[in-house]
Structure formats: C-alpha cells, structure tokens
Amino acid sequence: MNKVVTLKAFFEEARAGRLTAIRCGRCGELAIPPKEFCPACQERAWDPVPLDGHGTIASFTVIRVPPRGHAEEAPYAVAVVRLDEGVSLLGRILDIPLDALKVGMPVRFRPLIRDEQTVIAFGPA
Amino acid sequence: MRGVAVIGVGVTKFGKHERTCAELFAEAAADAIQDAGVSPRAIQAIYYGNVVGGEGEHQLHMGPQAASVLGLPTIPTTRFETACATSHAAFRHAVMEVAAGVSDVLLVGGAERVLNLPTDAATEYFTYASDATFEQPAGMTFPGVFALIARAHMAKYGTTEEQMAHVAVKNHRHGALNPKAQFQKEITLEQVMKSAKIADPLKLYDCCPFTDGAAAVVVVSEEVARKSRKPVWVRASAAASDSMFLHDKKDLSRVLATERAAQAAYRQAGCGPEDVDVVELHDCFTIAEIVATEGLGFFEPGTGGIAAEKGWTSLGGKLPVNPSGGLKAKGHPIGATGAAQIAEIVTQLRREAGPRQVDGAKVGLVHTLGGNTATVLVSLLASE
Numbered sequence: 001m002n003k004v005v006t007l008k009a010f011f012e013e014a015r016a017g018r019l020t021a022i023r024c025g026r027c028g029e030l031a032i033p034p035k036e037f038c039p040a041c042q043e044r045a046w047d048p049v050p051l052d053g054h055g056t057i058a059s060f061t062v063i064r065v066p067p068r069g070h071a072e073e074a075p076y077a078v079a080v081v082r083l084d085e086g087v088s089l090l091g092r093i094l095d096i097p098l099d100a101l102k103v104g105m106p107v108r109f110r111p112l113i114r115d116e117q118t119v120i121a122f123g124p125a
Numbered sequence: 126m127r128g129v130a131v132i133g134v135g136v137t138k139f140g141k142h143e144r145t146c147a148e149l150f151a152e153a154a155a156d157a158i159q160d161a162g163v164s165p166r167a168i169q170a171i172y173y174g175n176v177v178g179g180e181g182e183h184q185l186h187m188g189p190q191a192a193s194v195l196g197l198p199t200i201p202t203t204r205f206e207t208a209c210a211t212s213h214a215a216f217r218h219a220v221m222e223v224a225a226g227v228s229d230v231l232l233v234g235g236a237e238r239v240l241n242l243p244t245d246a247a248t249e250y251f252t253y254a255s256d257a258t259f260e261q262p263a264g265m266t267f268p269g270v271f272a273l274i275a276r277a278h279m280a281k282y283g284t285t286e287e288q289m290a291h292v293a294v295k296n297h298r299h300g301a302l303n304p305k306a307q308f309q310k311e312i313t314l315e316q317v318m319k320s321a322k323i324a325d326p327l328k329l330y331d332c333c334p335f336t337d338g339a340a341a342v343v344v345v346s347e348e349v350a351r352k353s354r355k356p357v358w359v360r361a362s363a364a365a366s367d368s369m370f371l372h373d374k375k376d377l378s379r380v381l382a383t384e385r386a387a388q389a390a391y392r393q394a395g396c397g398p399e400d401v402d403v404v405e406l407h408d409c410f411t412i413a414e415i416v417a418t419e420g421l422g423f424f425e426p427g428t429g430g431i432a433a434e435k436g437w438t439s440l441g442g443k444l445p446v447n448p449s450g451g452l453k454a455k456g457h458p459i460g461a462t463g464a465a466q467i468a469e470i471v472t473q474l475r476r477e478a479g480p481r482q483v484d485g486a487k488v489g490l491v492h493t494l495g496g497n498t499a500t501v502l503v504s505l506l507a508s509e
C-alpha cells in the first residue's frame with residue numbers, strides 16, 4: 001500500500017517536533033517526502049517512518065547576504081544534516097556559534113516557527 | 126538525423142543597460158541574423174530564454190514581445206526557462222528540431238535584466254530557482270548552495286580557498302581580453318582572498334555578478350550551413366537533471382547532472398574529454414568551475430582546484446577554460462548565458478576571438494548549469 005506523506009502533513013508533524021521520512025516497500029530506500037515513485041527502484045509503495053532527529057553536519061554555510069525577507073536574521077547558518085537513519089535534510093542552525101560550526105558536528109532537529117510558517121532547523125545535539 | 130550547424134552569433138555588451146529584455150534580445154538577435162548572412166524572413170521559429178522577466182519586468186508571454194521588438198512579429202516563438210541553463214536548453218531543442226527535419230533555420234537566444242532592481246530583490250528572484258518548500262524558507266541563496274558544495278569539496282579533497290581564488294583571477298585575466306565583458310580588469314589573489322564574505326567560504330570575488338545582457342545564435346540544417354561563411358557543427362547537445370532538493374543529493378562535492386550530461390554528449394559525438402580544445406563552462410561561483418572541470422572528465426575528482434592553481438585552465442595552458450572571462454568576469458545575464466557561451470565557442474572555432482583566441486581550437490565544449498545543480502546542458506561543437 002502506498003501511503004503518501006504530503007508537504008502539509010510533513011510540516012505539521014515538524015511543527016510538533018517530529019520528523020517523518022518514507023521508506024520504499026520494495027527496495028528499502030529512505031527518502032524525504034513528498035515523492036510518488038521511489039527514485040531508486042521506481043516502485044510506488046511508501047511507508048511513513050519516524051526519524052529521531054539526530055544527525056551530523058554534512059556541509060554548512062553562513063549566509064551574510066540574505067534574500068529579501070531574511071535581512072534581520074543575517075548572518076545565519078544553513079546546513080545539510082545527515083540524519084542517523086541515512087537521509088539528509090537541509091535546515092537552519094540555531095544556538096550554535098557560527099565560528100564553532102564544523103563538518104561532522106552532531107546536531108539535533110527542532111522546528112523554527114515563524115507565525116504560520118514552519119522551518120526545518122537544528123540545534124546542539 | 127540531419128547535420129546541424131551554428132552559422133551566426135550575436136552578443137550585446139554585458140553590464141548595466143537601460144533597455145528592456147526584449148530590446149536587448151532584439152539587438153543580439155539582429156546581430157546574429159546579419160552575421161549568419163540569412164534573410165530575417167528565413168527564420169522559422171524563435172526560441173527565447175528568460176528567467177526573471179515575470180518578476181522584474183512584470184512581463185510574461187515574452188516570446189512574442191521579443192519577436193515584435195525584433196521586427197519579426199509573425200514568427201512562432203516559445204519561451205524557455207531552466208534557470209541559468211535557460212538558453213542552452215532552448216538551443217538543444219532547436220538542434221533537435223533541425224536535426225529531425227522539421228525546420229531549417231531557427232533563432233535561439235535569451236536576455237536578462239536585473240541591475241535595475243534592488244540587490245535584495247534580485248537575490249530573492251534568483252532564489253525562486255531553488256526549492257520553495259524546504260530551501261527558500263530556510264533563507265537559502267545561490268551563493269549558499271555553492272558554499273555547501275565548496276565546503277563538502279574542501280572537506281573531502283582538501284580543496285582550498287586559495288585554489289578557488291585562482292579561478293577568479295584567471296577568469297578576470299581572460300575577461301580583460303573580451304570587449305563584451307562586464308569586468309575587463311585583472312584582479313589579484315589577495316583581492317579575492319580579502320573580499321567580503323557572502324556565504325562562507327565564498328567571498329565576493331568567488332561569485333559572478335548580476336548582469337544585464339542578451340545573446341543569440343542561428344541554428345541551421347547542414348544544407349543551409351554549406352552555403353554560409355564559416356559554419357560550426359553541432360556534434361552533440363545533451364541534457365541531464367538531478368533532484369531539485371539538496372537533501373536528496375548523496376554527495377554534495379559532485380554535480381551528478383554534469384557527469385551524466387557530459388557522458389551523454391561524448392557518446393553522441395563519439396569522442397571524449399581528451400578531444401576537447403576549448404571550454405566555456407558554468408563558473409557562477411569559483412567552486413562551480415572546479416567541480417565542473419572534474420565532472421566533465423578533464424581532471425580527476427578532487428584535482429580541479431590543483432588544475433586551477435597550476436594554470437592548466439588558463440589561456441596558453443593545457444586546456445583553456447572560459448577564454449571569454451566566464452560568468453565571473455564576462456557576466457551572467459542568466460537567461461542569456463547559455464547562448465553567450467555557445468557564441469564564444471563558435472567565435473573560437475571560427476578563429477575570430479582576437480587576443481583571447483585558443484590556438485588551433487577545433488573542438489569546443491559548452492557546459493551550462495541551471496540553478497541549484499538540478500539542470501545541466503552540455504554541447505560539443507566542432508569546426509569540421
């Protein structure tokens with residue numbers, strides 16, 4: 001059975017502090033929703049899988065020239081985090097000094113809530 | 126499939142302009158048609174590339190508008206958009222249409238104008254070419270995307286900020302030889318290293334500028350090409366994609382779409398990276414040139430930074446890369462960039478590049494990357 005996780009559902013869960021991935025019922029590929037076909041085997045049989053939110057920084061940057069709408073926040077860090085289950089997720093880094101950031105540093109998911117919007121973020125592990 | 130050639134090119138001066146995208150495109154297109162030596166009435170369709178005209182000029186349906194300003198309002202037009210690879214994608218479709226025998230003479234190009242906009246607005250509009258569901262809300266920017274790639278490349282291979290700076294110095298040295306370039310001024314390694322941080326580890330001089338400009342080329346069948354002055358033959362034109370989501374990429378130090386598009390292009394042309402004499406590639410950021418020279422098969426993974434440092438990619442080096450000055454110095458009017466790169470390779474293969482001519486160039490490669498590395502086009506052109 002294919003259980004679709006919509007973006008709306010993903011971010012509602014994230015707002016409550018929970019991350020959801022999807023696992024392919026055929027090849028076991030783990031992915032971040034939303035997707036219909038499995039990019040690895042083209043099967044269409046996803047199952048939602050909770051992620052525990054722990055991971056390490058795979059790469060990061062400090063944005064010093066932000067797009068419109070983020071001016072007051074700059075400088076801020078954005079990282080791609082490799083989660084312990086094997087998938088990656090991009091998000092803001094919170095409560096870690098910018099000059100302390102390193103590839104391989106352990107971090108933990110937490111939502112960054114701005115009014116109606118939920119942004120993926122990571123803080124100290 | 127029929128043989129396909131480029132017989133005319135036109136490029137505006139790159140920099141700041143007080144004209145609309147349609148006006149800029151019309152100048153480049155008229156130059157390309159006259160360079161081709163064909164009648165404007167011979168053009169059967171126009172493939173027009175533009176990225177942020179909707180946001181910046183409040184103009185959609187821009188193909189017919191561009192054709193109207195060109196003075197050829199009855200020619201069918203289509204607008205293409207694949208972020209920074211826009212007009213190279215348009216070129217590939219034109220090549221396929223001519224190869225298939227549907228058309229004999231097509232005009233392809235693009236234009237962009239952003240220097241009239243506030244920097245934060247232009248930065249925001251460009252960001253629309255990255256994912257709007259995860260990445261834009263996190264405050265991601267294009268320098269940010271390539272900063273993530275740079276950091277991953279540095280962590281995996283030991284690539285240094287100095288090696289990236291060498292790419293900027295080299296491309297500015299080339300740009301100083303190009304009268305169409307936005308920056309015709311050499312810079313020093315120290316200037317790059319001391320320039321303001323934009324998205325660590327990328328600094329101001331690691332980044333291409335915002336640019337206004339346009340470029341166009343005339344794509345024709347072999348039969349038409351045989352009657353023209355100096356045809357340049359299209360040996361391959363390939364496209365590849367990768368996930369729009371940075372979180373889907375398993376190795377941020379590589380651009381898989383570049384590797385796949387290059388393999389497809391070499392297969393189409395029946396040649397390999399060792400046969401290429403001159404390259405125009407997508408150096409939107411210095412790290413992008415380093416990763417592209419690896420992905421296109423010119424240098425082993427992890428050694429692109431060393432190649433830049435040793436001068437192998439300079440004019441006079443073993444494989445000159447971006448003799449035009451690249452996006453870094455020539456400028457990057459995103460909708461026009463692919464067509465401008467093709468125009469430079471055509472000029473090189475016609476031996477008409479003046480002081481930036483690559484001696485004896487017979488085979489040229491054009492590489493254009495769209496947005497967050499999700500789209501890549503690679504074409505191979507040859508003088509015979």
Ligand SMILES: [Zn+2]
Pocket residue numbers: 024025026027028029038039040041042043
């Ligand atoms: Zn699968």
